[in-house]
Amino acid sequence: MTDILLREVDEGIVTLTLNRPEQRNPISESDMIDALCNALEEADADWSARVVILTGTGSAFSTGGNIHSMRQGAGLVDQSAVRTRYNYRNGIQRLPLLFERLEIPVLAAVNGPAIGAGCDLACMCDIRIASTKARFAESFVKLGIVPGDGGAWLLPRVVGFAKACEMAFTGDLINAYEALACGLVSQVVEPEALMETTRELAKRIASNAPHAVRMTKRLLREGRTASLSAILECSAAAQALSHTTPEHAEAVTAFLARSAATQPKA
Structure with missing residues (x-):
């Protein structure tokens, strides 16, 4: 496991922390995708692991894609559209497919902004608990692109079709309490209580068969x-x-x- 993704195990609870705070924890780079996939598959295969908590270091949960890697010839974007399609299918699209296969419960402790693919990453989890500092945006249209990571499938299943359309068509930010009102998160807590609250829920899940x-x-x-x-x-x-x-x-x-x-x- 590299230090771009921190892993801690305690009482059957696996805590995975996105650890690129200086870039606000993007998830579109291949090394982060590999690290996340490997850690989640390892937890799913370990019967002593009962629950996974996913969170981020620094001020953000995840701002999704690295905008500096969105120019042609950088990151997922190739000079050839055919190659770009391949990069998406074999890159970030591995994440929603993996989350859909997982049997171990995954809780998102959303410590700060979850933007674009970061919002979709939160939607991939089973339960989301937000800090009052959390913000959410399905912001792809702001960059002239579409949710290439499965957001068009994920978001409506969490917040309903009409609210998903509103978020995806406008790209507007919503705060933690607006996210609570539309069902995007199930609890909102003060920042200092976020991990304790999430761990308490994880323990209640882990206590069951x-x-x-x-x-x-x-x-x-x-x-x-x-x-x-x-x-x-x-x-x-x-x-x-x-x-x-x-x-x-x-x-x-x-x-x-x-x-x-x-x-x-x-």
């Missing part, structure tokens, strides 16, 4: 695009697996013991 949590996430993700009949079929299969796990047996035994202890004695 890992197999059940991961399979529940899979069902919720699939439910966004699958039919009811398909989800019911997947749910039946996942439930059959759940009934065989030791965590389920232990939970049922503990519940019955508590229930027996509270019953009035004859």
Whole structure:
């Protein structure tokens, strides 16, 4: 792991921190994409890891793409449009595809501005908690480009179609409380409380049976695009697996013991 992405593990919680504060944590460069993909895949494959927290160093969560790399011949942008298409598909577009495959829950602790691809990165996560200093913008049109990282798929599923259109067509910034009102984030807290609040939520998730949590996430993700009949079929299969796990047996035994202890004695 390079120092552009910091990794910390504590009590089954993996904290990944984007660490290019001087550039406001862009995610479009190949080394950052590789680092993020590798760290997330490692966490997903580790059964001792229960939850991932994603955040940024410095004043920003992520300002998305590096504007200095948007000129032709730099970064993802090649002199050839065909090559640029290839660069997007094999570069930043790896991230939304990976997030959609992950079974481990991912929480975003949005410490500051999440702009463009940074806003979309937050949308890739399962839950978002924002600092009062957070700002969000689907700002691609401000640069004369479109959401090349999947934002047109991600954002409407988080905030609804009309609000996604408003954000994407205007590129305007919204503050943390506006993000809370439209469902982009689930909590807004003071900056000094952000990581503690996010960790407390992560601990509550981590305290549950890992197999059940991961399979529940899979069902919720699939439910966004699958039919009811398909989800019911997947749910039946996942439930059959759940009934065989030791965590389920232990939970049922503990519940019955508590229930027996509270019953009035004859």
